[in-house]
Amino acid sequence: MESTIVVMVVFAGALFLGLPIAFGLIVASIVGLMMLRGFPVSLSALSTMPYANVSDIGLAVIPLFILMGFLASKAGVSAKAYDVAYRLVGRLPGGLAISTVFACAAFAATSGSSVATSAAVGRIALSEMRRFRYADAISVGTVASAGLLGIMIPPSIMLVVYGIITQEDIGSLLLAGILPGILTAFIFCLGLFVIALWKPHLMPVSHERFSWREKLSSIRHAWGIVLLFTIIIGGIYTGIFTVTEAAGVGAVTALILAFCKRDVPFAEILGGGRQAVSATAMIFLILIGAGLFSQYIALSGLATDFARMLTATDLNRYVILLLILLAYIPLGMFLEPISMCLITLPIVYPAVTALGFDPIWFGIIVVKMSELANITPPIGVNVFVIRGIAPDVPLGKVFQGASIFLVFEIITLAILIAFPAIATFLPELARQS
Amino acid sequence: DVKLVFSTHVGQNSASQQQYEDYFRELKERTNGYVGLKDRFYSQALIKATEQLKGVGSGLADVGYFCTGYAPALLPLTSMAELPYVTEKGDALSSAIAELYDSYPPLREEFHRQNVELLAMDASSATIIGVNKVVNSSAELEGMKVRAYGDLGAIAKANGLVPVPMSTADIYTSLQTGAIDGYFGIPLWMPAPENWLEFTKTLIAPGVGTYYTCGLAMNLDVYKALPDNAKNAIAELRREFPAKSIEVVKKGDAASVAKAEEMGVKFYRFTPAEVEQWKEKVDYPALVQEWIKTRSERTDADVAAFVKLFQSTLAKIEPASTYKQEFPE
Amino acid sequence: MRKWFEGTIVRGSGTLGALALILLGLVVTFEVVLRAFGFAIVGGVEISAILLAVLVFAGLSFTQATDGHVTMEAVVNLTPPAYRRASQVLSLLICTGTSGLMTWGTATQAIRSYTTKEFQFGTTHFPLWPTKAVVAIGLGLLTIMFLLQALSAVRAWRSRTDVEGG
Numbered sequence A: 001m002e003s004t005i006v007v008m009v010v011f012a013g014a015l016f017l018g019l020p021i022a023f024g025l026i027v028a029s030i031v032g033l034m035m036l037r038g039f040p041v042s043l044s045a046l047s048t049m050p051y052a053n054v055s056d057i058g059l060a061v062i063p064l065f066i067l068m069g070f071l072a073s074k075a076g077v078s079a080k081a082y083d084v085a086y087r088l089v090g091r092l093p094g095g096l097a098i099s100t101v102f103a104c105a106a107f108a109a110t111s112g113s114s115v116a117t118s119a120a121v122g123r124i125a126l127s128e129m130r131r132f133r134y135a136d137a138i139s140v141g142t143v144a145s146a147g148l149l150g151i152m153i154p155p156s157i158m159l160v161v162y163g164i165i166t167q168e169d170i171g172s173l174l175l176a177g178i179l180p181g182i183l184t185a186f187i188f189c190l191g192l193f194v195i196a197l198w199k200p201h202l203m204p205v206s207h208e209r210f211s212w213r214e215k216l217s218s219i220r221h222a223w224g225i226v227l228l229f230t231i232i233i234g235g236i237y238t239g240i241f242t243v244t245e246a247a248g249v250g251a252v253t254a255l256i257l258a259f260c261k262r263d264v265p266f267a268e269i270l271g272g273g274r275q276a277v278s279a280t281a282m283i284f285l286i287l288i289g290a291g292l293f294s295q296y297i298a299l300s301g302l303a304t305d306f307a308r309m310l311t312a313t314d315l316n317r318y319v320i321l322l323l324i325l326l327a328y329i330p331l332g333m334f335l336e337p338i339s340m341c342l343i344t345l346p347i348v349y350p351a352v353t354a355l356g357f358d359p360i361w362f363g364i365i366v367v368k369m370s371e372l373a374n375i376t377p378p379i380g381v382n383v384f385v386i387r388g389i390a391p392d393v394p395l396g397k398v399f400q401g402a403s404i405f406l407v408f409e410i411i412t413l414a415i416l417i418a419f420p421a422i423a424t425f426l427p428e429l430a431r432q433s
Numbered sequence B: 001d002v003k004l005v006f007s008t009h010v011g012q013n014s015a016s017q018q019q020y021e022d023y024f025r026e027l028k029e030r031t032n033g034y035v036g037l038k039d040r041f042y043s044q045a046l047i048k049a050t051e052q053l054k055g056v057g058s059g060l061a062d063v064g065y066f067c068t069g070y071a072p073a074l075l076p077l078t079s080m081a082e083l084p085y086v087t088e089k090g091d092a093l094s095s096a097i098a099e100l101y102d103s104y105p106p107l108r109e110e111f112h113r114q115n116v117e118l119l120a121m122d123a124s125s126a127t128i129i130g131v132n133k134v135v136n137s138s139a140e141l142e143g144m145k146v147r148a149y150g151d152l153g154a155i156a157k158a159n160g161l162v163p164v165p166m167s168t169a170d171i172y173t174s175l176q177t178g179a180i181d182g183y184f185g186i187p188l189w190m191p192a193p194e195n196w197l198e199f200t201k202t203l204i205a206p207g208v209g210t211y212y213t214c215g216l217a218m219n220l221d222v223y224k225a226l227p228d229n230a231k232n233a234i235a236e237l238r239r240e241f242p243a244k245s246i247e248v249v250k251k252g253d254a255a256s257v258a259k260a261e262e263m264g265v266k267f268y269r270f271t272p273a274e275v276e277q278w279k280e281k282v283d284y285p286a287l288v289q290e291w292i293k294t295r296s297e298r299t300d301a302d303v304a305a306f307v308k309l310f311q312s313t314l315a316k317i318e319p320a321s322t323y324k325q326e327f328p329e
Numbered sequence C: 001m002r003k004w005f006e007g008t009i010v011r012g013s014g015t016l017g018a019l020a021l022i023l024l025g026l027v028v029t030f031e032v033v034l035r036a037f038g039f040a041i042v043g044g045v046e047i048s049a050i051l052l053a054v055l056v057f058a059g060l061s062f063t064q065a066t067d068g069h070v071t072m073e074a075v076v077n078l079t080p081p082a083y084r085r086a087s088q089v090l091s092l093l094i095c096t097g098t099s100g101l102m103t104w105g106t107a108t109q110a111i112r113s114y115t116t117k118e119f120q121f122g123t124t125h126f127p128l129w130p131t132k133a134v135v136a137i138g139l140g141l142l143t144i145m146f147l148l149q150a151l152s153a154v155r156a157w158r159s160r161t162d163v164e165g166g
């Protein structure tokens, strides 16, 4: 307990001093691990974590999708796609942001990670929404948050992790994610629409009118993005490649498209590569810090003690559920979602199911809490991905944009708690057939 | 009394973890409650699979589960027990290691070099292959993409399969999308709880034998600080553990077989000729020499001598084994 | 010194990272294409792993030089401007120390990996030390970058001028 206070003070002090967030986490974790298990253990954790974090080749999706986005922009693929979207839905309040949510939802159906989804769609969408004078907070908030659909709409790394920890049927869990994923996308679109009506200057609508003929004929200009998405989505669904491999194939496809557009010099492609590398290095350093920090949190027993205490009370089961969910918010602020679930679920899951809650439904709720964790400050990996793609946007602005979606997320969460059938309907249907 | 931090990379409810829940209960009883657990971390919550042994050695956790496959260079002698085509009887294999740990000092020394004491060695289950089509001979496996790592990948490749290396965590989605047609290098108890049976048409016993060696290790400083009666209890349990472990494995295997039968999965056991053919294609004697060579570069101990000793110890213990890979014929 | 280091070493490692990233995409695609024709290439995963390490760790110093490691700007802006320059010096020194400690720790790991001939459990007996060496070298360059920025910050603090970066 006393180590936790020291660690929090060190972390806050580091942020006030202006240390990079990653180093704030690393310094706080060194101190925490030292207090719990001594300096040699702390040093050993510090020595092994950098390699351990980069040795997971599955993480290659992050740089590859970011590179794909940069190259697709250079090839003019993204601009054309948004020109088409502008003609089709430009007169609809919030139309381009809503299109971005659709793009993320489509991409989420192939990718199991929210970071990969934000990375893949983010760069393409962001500069285009800005080109059409959407407010920065809306643009960055949309790409940071719509990426969250990646872990709800199957496939989903989080649902697989939940299934592995709890031994629940992974197939059922993935089925259960479909409707909540669609619901989330719907609430995001509705919310954007309402904001666009309420504050039109944030998302200016088109004053140009396009005839249906113009609209339809413009679609052929979008062939680049259609090709890119067909290769990625088609390749994954036909089993030609895995999601990690799709990121590589996507990057190479975008590279070829950039080469085909004759006026993109190699130096510019290399520049795009350097920007992708810079974003990746920033994200991985934070992941290293987050890895150390979660080792500290695990060993401190803080999360487990708290979960044990909560689950041992005999309050109304909905009150306990609410308290558990409330506890996930501060945990999610500091921990990366997979670590958060690994540390807490072995205690929380048996307690929640003992209270009579549906385990498949609870999996969906846990994914929602993981989504929140990805966009809440100070450690929100999705937010960092977007900040890496758009280094000129202040971090505060990205969190501000994401906070709008936090409201949408909480509304969605309330609906899922009120109507558990949204999650359990499809798996039950599958079981009966 | 001492309260230990435990770390494992496997799930809380997996067959391999259940054995260790029993182990710690037993250890606590035999030390009159002196040695117990404080916190348990499953599924890599504290330490990544590849770093487990180092994490225990450095003291990040006090006790932890490790697989030599993740760190073959750190335990060159022990990792020789992962050689394919040695035995199907996992209890005999782990008993042999436990016996040599006490009688053959170089084996114990390689654990001590990692600053850990070996507490127990799992009884592993013989490796199977699962594929998404009906198969009635080894030849029908040709051209199939199967998840396989290491030298099992080499065996698969030599026999016309396409090995795709990936962690077990990625198998489910890869089967779902068709990125792989099946999996190799998996214990029989695993396909049911991992839900791979959904995509499995045939479970195959290729006669490759046990292929993984995993166990429980304790930080050496923690071990040395224990009183003698606790150390004695640990030594006793190390000898007794394989026989208990194999019972859990058998239960898990039976559950997997029952679920597979219920789902209409076919079973196929390689004929002795097919087993021999696979062994020949991969040039088994050369493989063994290669293993001895790579390990010899990493230890001063005489690896070839150890292999001989290991095999003679195994031959002595094998008849007492209670294990047989039960396939419905 | 700082100009030279940033202009050559740091920029060079940024370019190296970019090339590693593009190569990673090509290796992965090549593997997919070959597999579609029923061939398996040995070592693809291991090559990808080392390329990932190169692009991340070569990128660390480049990212610091271009101010890419995110800080909580909103929180920093709450502190009084008078202390800002002193806190920048302190912050960069803490980063230098921490990064130095990580360099030392990961270098020890890399050397141990080399001497024990550590290898990966994969389709080939692929050595791990080159990847671990990349990790240590990348962190080493980051440490030097932090140190040079700290020295600039000290100089600026003394002469009371503003510094860019860091």
Ligand code: NA
Residues within 6 Å of the ligand: A107, A108, A109, A110, A111, A112, A113, A149, A150, A151, A152, A153, A154, A155, A156
């Ligand atoms: Na998804």
Ligand code: NA
Residues within 6 Å of the ligand: A332, A333, A334, A335, A372, A373, A374, A375, A376, A377, A378, A379, A380, A381
């Ligand atoms: Na967060």
